Each structure stands twice: as structure tokens, then as C-alpha cells.
Amino acid sequence: MQDIVQDALENAEEEAREMDADMDGDEFGDPRIVIVGCGGAGNNTINRLYNIGVDGADTIAINTDKQHLKMIEADTKILVGKSLTNGLGAGGDPSMGERATEMAQGTIKEVLGEADLVFVTAGMGGGTGTGAAPVVSKIAKEQGAIVVGMVSTPFNVERARTVKAEEGLEKLRDQADSIIVLDNNRLLDYVPNLPIGKAFSVMDQIIAETVKGISETITQPSLINLDYADMSTIMNQGGVAVMLVGETQDKNKTDEVVKDAMNHPLLDVDYRGASGGLVHITGGPDLTLKEAEGIADNITERLEASANVIWGARIQENYKGKVRVMAIMTGVQSAQVLGPTTQKQADKSRQSIEGVTEADFDASKNVEKREFGAQSDGGKRELEKQNGVDVIR
Template sequence: MIVEDLKEFLKTAKPSVSVIGLGGAGCNITTWIKQKGISGARIIAANTDANHLALQKADKLILIGEKLCRGMGCGGYPEKGSEATRENAAEIKKEIEGANLLFIVAGLGGGTGTGAAPVVADIASELGILTIGCVTVPFDMEMSRREKARDGIKLLTEGCDSVVVIDNSKLREAAGNLPLRDALAVANALVGSFVRNITETITQPSLVNLDYADLKAVMEKGGISAIGIGEGDGEERVSKAVSQALATPLLDISDMGATYGVLIHIVGGEDLTLEEVAVVGEQILAKTPNTRRVVWGAKVDPNLTGKVRVMAVLTGVASPFITGEQVVAQPVKELPKEVVKPMREAVEAIAKHEEEQLAVLTKPAETRKEKIERISKAAVFSREHK
């Protein structure tokens, strides 16, 4: 095969990737991805709220349930979200048909995202598409919404190969005194970063390419997945980043030792070496000894010279939140300072680097009065956005 033929073959050999955002939070995430720019993926935004949908950035906008919802949303009812999505099932099928990989992104706990995601997953499953759900879960204080989210995840796992779950309460534990709006924005940025990084690593040349077949092997039938992030600098930057990523995954896990697979994405400056990439994999494997599959990809970001950032996705995990063992919301636990500080710094680094408009600032420990006021404001915000 001559060089020209090989280049032509490579154009058609790249996996086709689609990303669909469902509901308000899902569309916000796909807009974030579109604005940041992504190579190798088609972006679709779908919502029952016409006003919100009109503000989104995507390659394709779909107003779902036009007859049922009349462009005014689902009112927080997942059943209505499901019915609205079925109304547009043929259109959605046409838009995702031909894709090798589909990311379904949504915030669960409301009506459209919670109801639509399982329906889209079923459509993708019928088409034989490798489907990864990427969802966020409401805070502990939003008990009724968390119940809806848990039910939505259970349905979503039936159609998805793997569902990556980010619990906003775990993000709050890790990052400390993040304002509510900033915490939601950081959660969206984490989902967006995951989708963007994985897509570009399998479709674009990287320091270490993540092969589509490898991604499929670790995510296919991977069940529930948790994500952890870490960043390190200095001589021990790799160890620091790995320790942080595994110390506080953004979803409660019953037993990390029972993890089925690990997907690792590494980003570093131009001084990142292949030896460091290999060490990351070795260290994570040492901390998840029963893991059956470990795959990784790595890319260079000139803005991270002197640092290493690790995103670890643990697949096939058991979570007490999802199994129902944690039905009643528990108070946020105080994590050890040696865990909170580096994890918070890593989350803030992503917010500052990936989403410059977020002002994630370190604040002094709040007083009891300040804490009561913050929780009260958050409760009002939650009710207004149901």
C-alpha cells in the first residue's frame, strides 16, 4: 500500500463519534464542548424546552416532544421526558446512525435528561453503537431529585455499555467551599473534559493514542463507572497525580478492589515522558490489583509544563448510592486535609484551565451562621430550578 492510499484509508478508518446532550444540563455540557472545540465528533443537543434549546451551540438541535410539551419542558417528570423522546425516536435514530461511539450526556434528577437518556440509549443499543452515558447527580439536599436520578441511572445502564457518574455531593466534599453555581459549572466542565479528551485521543494523533478497540474492551458492558482526577508537580508529580485521582472518586464506591477496568487519560506539558506515562499505568494497576483491563492514552498540552494531570475512569464499580444502600442523604464527611487540599487544587485547576470564566476561589472556613445561610440559598436555588 503506497503512502497516498494509506492516508486515504486512515480518513475512513477513524471511528465516528457523536455526542448528544439531553435536557438543560446535558445541553449546557454539549455547548461547553462545542465552544471549546472538539476534533472528531458531531455534537447534538436535544431538549423539551425551546427557549433553552435556542441558546445552545451544536451541529444539530432537536426540539423533542413538540406535540406533548409544546416547547415548555417536562415540569420535572421523567415519564414525560421519556414519552417526549419517543415522539422523536426516528429523528434521533437518523442523527446517530452510523456512529461507532456515542456519548450521552445529561444531568439527572429532572424530567427531560432523566427520562430521555434511557430512551436514546436503547435506540443506540439497537444500532449496535458503543454507548457511554456521562451523567451528573444532584446534591444530597435534593433528596427527591436524587431518588429520580438513581432510578434514571438504573434504566440507563440497561441500554448503555457504561455509565460514568459524577455525584455533585462528592465534588463538594472534594472541592470544599465552592459556590453552588460554580460547583455545577465545574461538574459540567469535568464531563465535557472527559468526552473531549477521550474523543480526541481516539481520533487524533497523540503522545499515546487510545485505540477504539481498547476503549471498547474496557467500557463495553462496564456497568457503572466512577471518575477521579489528580494533578501533580515537582519530582513526585506522577505519584501525586495518581494518588489524588484514586483517593476521592466522584462517586461512592463499595470496593475499589472489585473494579472491572480502568481507563486512564494523562495530560502533561512538553516535558511529559513516555516513562512517566508508563509509571502512571503501573501505579494505578498496583492500587486496583483485581482489575482485568487497563488502557490509557496521553496527550501534550503546552500550558501544563512541569505538571501531570491524570483522569482515571474506574469501570464496573459497585456504588451504595445506586444500589440503594444509601437511601437517606448523609451529612458531608470531613475528608483528611491531605486528601482535600490536592483534590481541591486539581478541581480548581480544571475550572481555571478549561473554563476560564469560573472564579473558583479558596475561602476561609465558614462559620455556622454562614453555613446555614449558604444551605438556605442553595435550597431556594434548587426549588427554582426543578
């Protein structure tokens, strides 16, 4: 048996070298992943992602604020609503952010192309992010993508922004397949003594690392790859989701990293009734398969037997001696935004009382040329220019 184990280890090392050598070769059927940041907070996350690097995904920054957009690094940058805001931002008005983004939907359709999975990130409560995120999600959904919103909510003291955030969350919930809601108030559990600017940077990093981890575990060789089809099943109609984050350098990795994650949920919900779970583990070369499986098992043991759970694990050299887990539990109930079951009941009651349905989305037909999957612009490019759309690639 020892000879078999030794041969297996030698062959595994050779196969790993061959995989690394082939990484620059042709790709066969890899899903196209796009990450869209809307508004100031969303743009900051995109900037962080671009700088730390995310393999196998495209980054897009959308904003009404020209000056802020100039400072952002992304694969594609889109200034929307120039004729409405003169590039000065939405002034905290979500309806302005919504209108500006609707005017640019032809361009957004083109840059999204034939995306399979779209992450839409924004800070809820402002103007552009709150207004733009539902519009971008609807466009991506109509083009056949699985859409995952990843948004942060304001501090409790920001009362006016909180009201806008709640309204924006409901609109986003109607358009995205799943919404991962991150409560800024929970930052106090992580970094209670940090200046507010640096605390927000922590949230940017959490979102960026999560999106990067999920994307690369789908598209890059890993210890345990996330299967895109399985992930789509969990995220499709996943409703509201909560994220747990844990990290440890303790020798007892399996227990300690799960304990840390349990103590730091980023939304105040009881996730035991979650319909699905996605667990992503990052560790060093010393992480064993048994440890990784133990972490995934421990963090999902409170879920019901019917919950659909998938997990993946990546090995990175700079994680030697430590391990990080990020878990997303879908289909939870939250006071901040209605889950699928609660929403169905609310919709049924509302329709029985009002006898009305929501109006169809009023979409303009603007199209701009894009090198992948592009079609004729139908003579609409000039219209978007008049509406005020700048695209920087």
C-alpha cells in the same frame, strides 16, 4: 547509542510535522464518535464541549425546553415533545421527557447515523435528562454503537430529585454499556466555597474534558493512543463506573497526580474490584514516557490482576510543567445503582417471584433525512412534525 537517539529525535520531529500537515486530509477508518446531551445539564455540557472544541466527534443537544436550547451551541440541536410541552420543558417529570424523546426517535436515529461510540450525558433527577437518556442510549445501542452514559446525581438535600435520579439510573443502566456516575456531593471536595452555579460549571468542565480527552486520544495523534477496539472491550458491558481526576504541577508528577486523583473520586465506591480501567493522561512537552507509564501503573495497581486496563497519553503545549490524569474504573459496585453482578442476582430473584419479563420498548418508526448514512424516511417525516420535533443544524 547517542547517535541513534539523536537521529530518532530528529526523525520524530519531522514525522510530527508531517502528521500535523496531514490532519486535514482523508481519514481512514476512524471510529465515529457522537456526544449527546439530554436536558438542561446535558445541554450545558454540550455547550461547554462545543466551545472548548473536540476534534473527531459530533455534538447533539436534545431538550424539551425551547428557550434553553436556543442558548446552546452544538452541531445538531433537537427540540423534542413540542406537542406535549409546547417547548416549555418537562416540568421535572421524567415520564414526560421519556415520551417526548420516544416521539422523536426517528430523528435521533438519523442524526446518530452509523456511530461507533456514543456518549450520553445528562443530569439525573430532572425531567428531560432523566427520561431522555435511557431512550437515546437504547436507540444508539440498537444501531450497533458502544454506549457510555456520563451522568451526574443530585445533592443529598434534593430528596425528590434523588428518588427520580435513582429510578433514572436503573433505566439507563439497562440500556447503556457503561455508566460513569458523577456525584454532585463530591463537588464539595473540590470547590466547597464556590457559589452553586459555578460549582455546577466545574462538573460541566470535568465531563467535557473527560469526553474530549478520550475522543481525541482515539482520533488524534497522541504520545500513546487509546485503541478503539480495546476501549470498546472495557466499556462494553462495563456496568457502573467511577471516575478519578487528579492534577499537579509538582516536580514529582508521578506520585502527586495519582495521590490527587485518589483523593477525589467522583462516586463513593471501592473500585479495587473493578473489572476494567481506562486511564487518560495529559501533559506538556516535558512529560516523559516513563512518567506517563508510572502514572498509569500507580493508579491501577490496586486493581485485581485480571482487570483489563488500557491507557493513553496526550501532549499539549499549554500543559508545560503540569500533568492531569482522568481514570475510569468499570464494573464497580455502588449503592446508587446496581452493578452487573448484583443486578443479575436481583433479576433472577425478581423473575422467580414474579415470573415476568420486561415489556418490549414501544418504538415508533419515525425517520428524518440525514446526509450521512441516510435512508428513505418511509413517509414518516410529517408524523414527526405533528409530534413536535424541531431539528436545528
